[in-house]
Amino acid sequence: MRNECLLNYKKHPFYKSQLILFLGLIIIFLFGINPCIAQETNLETLKSSLSKSKSITEKVDLQNEIAFLLYRKDSASTFQYLNEAYKSAKKINYEKGVLTSLKIKAGYFIFKNKGNQAIVALEESKKILLNNKDELQLADVYRELGQAKSTISKYKEAIEDVKRAEKIFIAYKNDSGLEKTYETLGLNYAELGDYETAVSFLFKSLAIKEKIGVKDGMASIYNNIGRQLYNQRNYEEAIKYYDKSAAYSKAAGDEKTYGITLVNSANILISQKNYLEGEKRLLSAIESFEKLKFDRGVQTCYNNLGAIFLRDEKYQKGIDYLKKALIIANKNQNKQGVPLILHNIGYGYRGLKNYEEALKWYEEAEKVATENTADAYTFTEIYKYRAVLDSTRGKFESAYLYKSKYQKLYEKMLNDKSITAVNELKTKYETQKKENEILNLSKQNAQKNLLIVAQKFELSESKLKSAKDSLLLFSQSKELLESKLDASVKEEKINNLSKIALQKEVALQKEKLAVQSKNSTILLISSGSLLMFLIGFGLFRKKKLEQKALLLAEQHKQRELLTQAVIEAEETERKRIAADLHDGVGQLFSAVKMNLNGLLDRIEIKKEEDQFLAEKTMALVDESCKEVRVISHKMMPNFLLKSGIAADIKSFIEKIDENSLKISFESIGFKDQLEFNEEIILYRIIQELVNNVIKHAKANELKIVLEKNAQQILVKISDNGIGFNYQKALEKGGLGLKNMQVRIEYLKGNIHFSELKPHGTEVEINIPIL
Numbered sequence: 001m002r003n004e005c006l007l008n009y010k011k012h013p014f015y016k017s018q019l020i021l022f023l024g025l026i027i028i029f030l031f032g033i034n035p036c037i038a039q040e041t042n043l044e045t046l047k048s049s050l051s052k053s054k055s056i057t058e059k060v061d062l063q064n065e066i067a068f069l070l071y072r073k074d075s076a077s078t079f080q081y082l083n084e085a086y087k088s089a090k091k092i093n094y095e096k097g098v099l100t101s102l103k104i105k106a107g108y109f110i111f112k113n114k115g116n117q118a119i120v121a122l123e124e125s126k127k128i129l130l131n132n133k134d135e136l137q138l139a140d141v142y143r144e145l146g147q148a149k150s151t152i153s154k155y156k157e158a159i160e161d162v163k164r165a166e167k168i169f170i171a172y173k174n175d176s177g178l179e180k181t182y183e184t185l186g187l188n189y190a191e192l193g194d195y196e197t198a199v200s201f202l203f204k205s206l207a208i209k210e211k212i213g214v215k216d217g218m219a220s221i222y223n224n225i226g227r228q229l230y231n232q233r234n235y236e237e238a239i240k241y242y243d244k245s246a247a248y249s250k251a252a253g254d255e256k257t258y259g260i261t262l263v264n265s266a267n268i269l270i271s272q273k274n275y276l277e278g279e280k281r282l283l284s285a286i287e288s289f290e291k292l293k294f295d296r297g298v299q300t301c302y303n304n305l306g307a308i309f310l311r312d313e314k315y316q317k318g319i320d321y322l323k324k325a326l327i328i329a330n331k332n333q334n335k336q337g338v339p340l341i342l343h344n345i346g347y348g349y350r351g352l353k354n355y356e357e358a359l360k361w362y363e364e365a366e367k368v369a370t371e372n373t374a375d376a377y378t379f380t381e382i383y384k385y386r387a388v389l390d391s392t393r394g395k396f397e398s399a400y401l402y403k404s405k406y407q408k409l410y411e412k413m414l415n416d417k418s419i420t421a422v423n424e425l426k427t428k429y430e431t432q433k434k435e436n437e438i439l440n441l442s443k444q445n446a447q448k449n450l451l452i453v454a455q456k457f458e459l460s461e462s463k464l465k466s467a468k469d470s471l472l473l474f475s476q477s478k479e480l481l482e483s484k485l486d487a488s489v490k491e492e493k494i495n496n497l498s499k500i501a502l503q504k505e506v507a508l509q510k511e512k513l514a515v516q517s518k519n520s521t522i523l524l525i526s527s528g529s530l531l532m533f534l535i536g537f538g539l540f541r542k543k544k545l546e547q548k549a550l551l552l553a554e555q556h557k558q559r560e561l562l563t564q565a566v567i568e569a570e571e572t573e574r575k576r577i578a579a580d581l582h583d584g585v586g587q588l589f590s591a592v593k594m595n596l597n598g599l600l601d602r603i604e605i606k607k608e609e610d611q612f613l614a615e616k617t618m619a620l621v622d623e624s625c626k627e628v629r630v631i632s633h634k635m636m637p638n639f640l641l642k643s644g645i646a647a648d649i650k651s652f653i654e655k656i657d658e659n660s661l662k663i664s665f666e667s668i669g670f671k672d673q674l675e676f677n678e679e680i681i682l683y684r685i686i687q688e689l690v691n692n693v694i695k696h697a698k699a700n701e702l703k704i705v706l707e708k709n710a711q712q713i714l715v716k717i718s719d720n721g722i723g724f725n726y727q728k729a730l731e732k733g734g735l736g737l738k739n740m741q742v743r744i745e746y747l748k749g750n751i752h753f754s755e756l757k758p759h760g761t762e763v764e765i766n767i768p769i770l
Contacts, residue, residue, distance in 0.1 A: 060097035115151035139168035179208035219249035259288035299328040315351040339369035646670040669708035697721025715765040726753035
């Protein structure tokens, strides 16, 4: 248990406490602004000049300069001078004095991480500068607004403001403003987790600094670049830039930046197990912080030094450093970090096998954590390792009690995470529901439009019928007129038969034209109606298909989320069972073995058969210990996620007896580790395939090829066994194959089984890199 805990130090409590404080140092350094309003002038000289001055504008300028020099030392005096300067400048409408007072006030609040108060001052400055159209000063205000919003975690809004500043500085070709603007953008993108963009902006800032020969802030920019390279796991380059930062800050006499940079680089060296160089840098950082009386920095260094020596199993030296950190931490009124430091000291005494002393520190850690309402993580660590200590001491009832407390709290933390995930899914469901309501409303509107078109069509038919009736009436009137004409000219009709025949022919032609006109009108209206119907039906069909596509996409997304949840739950349960086996059953077997050894040492066994029985019992206990350890390591190997997938697979196959199965392994292109989930899933798939070969293939040779390129990850596993029919195995309903298929589908990959001639099986897995 002891060695495993120290191997993975990022999960150990003493690492977490130092990491939180370590990030705190970075934030203080990054957002500590450096307004260039006044020169470093002797404070007493300025006060003397103020008492002699008779000009109001001169007094305002002097009061602002004094406030600027005081704002990191004496808050009350700072605001006394600032308020007097602001009121006087306002009274005489001295705009420069007002803006300077507001700038210093905003800088003070940013320095104190009081972003909302800084924003109030900066918004007033912005209003003045928009009125007088001073764009360069306005750009400075936009940049400082970005800094202020960063302190209250509004990083996206901060980026919008800083980009407004960038546009103005580019328009005026103002390199001095641009280099500060790019650095601020880089820091905000880093807070959003977009480290690649962050590094690009920081390098832009660095290039301008070098171009215009700015020395001030070079240590800061190198340190920030190092930090983002660290976040990208480019540790070699990160240390290079940290060392540049340290050189600049040391030469400039900036002890605080120098110390922080040393802590950052030491953190990387510790993770690489270069404890000697890590210790050297932390001791140098302590010297710098002690010169400044910067207690938080000193505490962080002592925490990290304690971590180094606990990991290296030099427990007493680690305890000594942690006790120094405890003295400083106890000065903090809210006792932040104290319970974990107490717990880590107890951990050190357990390593020294001084169990009674370890118990005292564990009890004190629990007491302080309870009094100060520590977070759930702190209590889980205290309960977990207290259970291990009590088990080692033989206090199994107490060990069971603390183990139960740990499991209950740990499960509650998991449940809280699950509830959060359910709430997020519920929110997505409500959003989708509203979108569906909008779609239904749109559908109803479309139906109403179709109804209007139908009504218009009916109206057109009515008009057509009216025109037809009018035409019929006209025809009847014409026939009546012709009858009257026939009666009046009956005698002439006999003599003019040819003329009457001609008139009838003309009438017939007119009737034909009327019929043609009617048919054309009907055809036109019918065509228009059909066209409107087709358009309406097409729109309705399109909307229906879009809704179906959205539904399918959401169903696919939900399946992916469900698959991810199942895989994560499976891995969590594996880890929990492995830990229970190792920490619970394993510890009990170890205690049984130790007690049997002690008993056999104290009792003389005279009979040979009794001696044989005792030795056989000891061998069975020892074999049980090994079996528990093997099972727990198979479920969650202690090397998993530590060295990368290639190293993990190599370590796994080295444990297989090469006399029964000779395995060759080749890895290509795996320089960096994969994502957490991808690495675990791929490891489980390969583990399942190798175990299947061992159990079923009757092979004596196995070849594994693991290859990664820019597009995909390729896994090839081939053996010389009896062969394997994938379809038949799948029809039998094997759980192993189904689980493997689900994991591969989750990674959006595919698997192919093929028989080798004359015998054997080859498995090929392709996983795209997205």
